[in-house]
Amino acid sequence: DAGVTQSPTHLIKTRGQQVTLRCSPISGHKSVSWYQQVLGQGPQFIFQYYEKEERGRGNFPDRFSARQFPNYSSELNVNALLLGDSALYLCASSFPSSRASDTQYFGPGTRLTVL
Amino acid sequence: AQTVTQSQPEMSVQEAETVTLSCTYDTSESNYYLFWYKQPPSRQMILVIRQEAYKQQNATENRFSVNFQKAAKSFSLKISDSQLGDTAMYFCAFMKQGSGGGADGLTFGKGTHLIIQP
Known part of the structure; x- marks a missing residue:
């Protein structure tokens, strides 16, 4: 089975622009x-979505x-980009229907560079 | 709020040696999970091992084992027979036990850079 996938792999934006990660x-x-x-x-936690x-x-x-x-796919949007938003953005998935399922499995990440 | 502390920024050992990475945490929660994740230069965060706080038995996964001391809030990772492929950043992480898989997400430490020398 495929793991968590993220796109794009790399992204370069300028200050003030908007970006969407998938x-x-x-x-x-x-x-x-x-x-x-x-x-x-x-990593620092941003959001969790369930159902x-x-x-x-x-x-x-x-x-x-x-x-x-x-x-169940997801998008992360960041508006009015700042230089400090430059980072690796990681997505993780889990199947939280039981105790054993709370483990989060990560994708390869999207590297965002803000110039 | 929870905090996770990894006091060793970098460690270096010879191949085949045993190495222990330290992690302490602070929480007022009674029910939680603890994890070790590995992040090689490829950046992919890979689960190494998981421990449920209600279990007294220490988790093991092949060459990887933990020493979980709940009263001391300590959660160290031991890697036996270390291999070159173990070279990576290792992150200790905490998650509250709750509905929906932990709505507060994982709280990570700053990581330990482990280097395995040939």
Whole structure:
């Protein structure tokens, strides 16, 4: 089975622009989470979506938004890009219907560079 | 809020040696999960091992095992017979146990860069 997939792999934008990142979860997984990983740091939680509803949100400004589609894929949108938004954006999927299913499995990430 | 601390920014050992990575955490929660993830230069975050806080038995996965001390809030990772392919960043992570797979997401430490020397 395919793992979590993300697109694009790399992205270069300029300050003030908007960007959309995409994620497809592991088949059968209904929950998608987004993380931002700045160089040299651990990932920081941005959002979690489950069954198309936002279940959790980290400490990020309203410029960050996301949504989940009926097929459980997800998009992360960032508006009015700042230089500090340059990071690796990771998507993770899980099938949280039981204790054993809370494990999150990560995709390869999208490297966003803001110039 | 939870915090996760990894006090070793970098470690280096010879191939075939055993190495232990340290992790401490702080939480007021009683029910939670702890994880170790590996991130090689390819950037893909790979699950190494998972521990449920309600289990007293330490988790093991082949060459990887943990020492989980709940009272001390300590969760170290031991890698036996280390291999060149183990070279990577290792992140300790915490997740509250709850509906929906943890609506607060994972809380990560800053990572330990492990280098396996030939």
